Amino acid sequence: xxxxxxxxxxxxxxxxxxxxxxxxxxxxxxxxxxxxxxxxxxxxxxxxxxxxxxxxxxxxxxxxxxxxxxxxxxxxxxxxxxxxxxxxxxxxxxxxxxxxxxxxxxxxxxxxxxxx
Amino acid sequence: xxxxxxxxxxxxxxxxxxxxxxxxxxxxxxxxxxxxxxxxxxxxxxxxxxxxxxxxxxxxxxxxxxxxxxxxxxxxxxxxxxxxxxxxxxxxxxxxxxxxxxxxxxxxxxxxxxx
Numbered sequence: 001x002x003x004x005x006x007x008x009x010x011x012x013x014x015x016x017x018x019x020x021x022x023x024x025x026x027x028x029x030x031x032x033x034x035x036x037x038x039x040x041x042x043x044x045x046x047x048x049x050x051x052x053x054x055x056x057x058x059x060x061x062x063x064x065x066x067x068x069x070x071x072x073x074x075x076x077x078x079x080x081x082x083x084x085x086x087x088x089x090x091x092x093x094x095x096x097x098x099x100x101x102x103x104x105x106x107x108x109x110x111x112x113x114x115x116x
Numbered sequence: 117x118x119x120x121x122x123x124x125x126x127x128x129x130x131x132x133x134x135x136x137x138x139x140x141x142x143x144x145x146x147x148x149x150x151x152x153x154x155x156x157x158x159x160x161x162x163x164x165x166x167x168x169x170x171x172x173x174x175x176x177x178x179x180x181x182x183x184x185x186x187x188x189x190x191x192x193x194x195x196x197x198x199x200x201x202x203x204x205x206x207x208x209x210x211x212x213x214x215x216x217x218x219x220x221x222x223x224x225x226x227x228x229x230x231x
């Protein structure tokens with residue numbers, strides 16, 4: 001099976017712009033979670049989508065949003081970019097963590113976003 | 117609230133010697149615990165998971181972890197370190213039902229392996 005695919009791998013943007021990141025989960029996985037990784041804050045949960053619905057959300061401002069399509073692919077959007085948004089954004093997929101907490105999440109290699 | 121604490125931010129070992137990466141958890145529920153590894157410029161790879169079926173969990177690449185409820189610990193070990201083990205390791209707990217899809221990460225332990 002192909003793993004989780006994130007595109008693009010690298011992005012450079014300037015303050016005030018917006019950006020869209022893409023994530024294709026493992027085939028058959030219906031849940032996609034997004035995380036932000038920074039040296040200062042570590043790995044923080046952004047949100048989770050399941051069957052095209054946002055089921056859970058972390059403590060991030062409304063500038064961070066996402067969606068999921070019927071094929072379970074997910075996109076994350078960040079508007080009005082700030083310098084502090086520079087980070088590695090990781091997505092992870094699993095079948096349904098709401099049904100079984102022991103299900104591991106499988107991660108992509110991430111998109112590294114740099115804000116100038 | 118669920119949380120994990122990795123007791124060492126950096127661990128250095130010589131190749132061929134044992135590895136011990138320490139993790140304590142805090143949970144009001146029976147926890148779902150995982151260890152992940154991250155190599156530079158890569159995503160996270162699952163090493164092993166605790167499912168309550170057995171307290172000693174074997175993972176990939178010779179790693180194993182022991183769940184000790186009395187000590188609220190889930191330490192990761194490997195008998196003999198290899199140069200390729202150099203990476204960052206994360207102890208992770210899954211948030212309980214009602215907070216689906218959310219993993220809570222420790223701050224990470226960087227493992228250095230010296231020749």
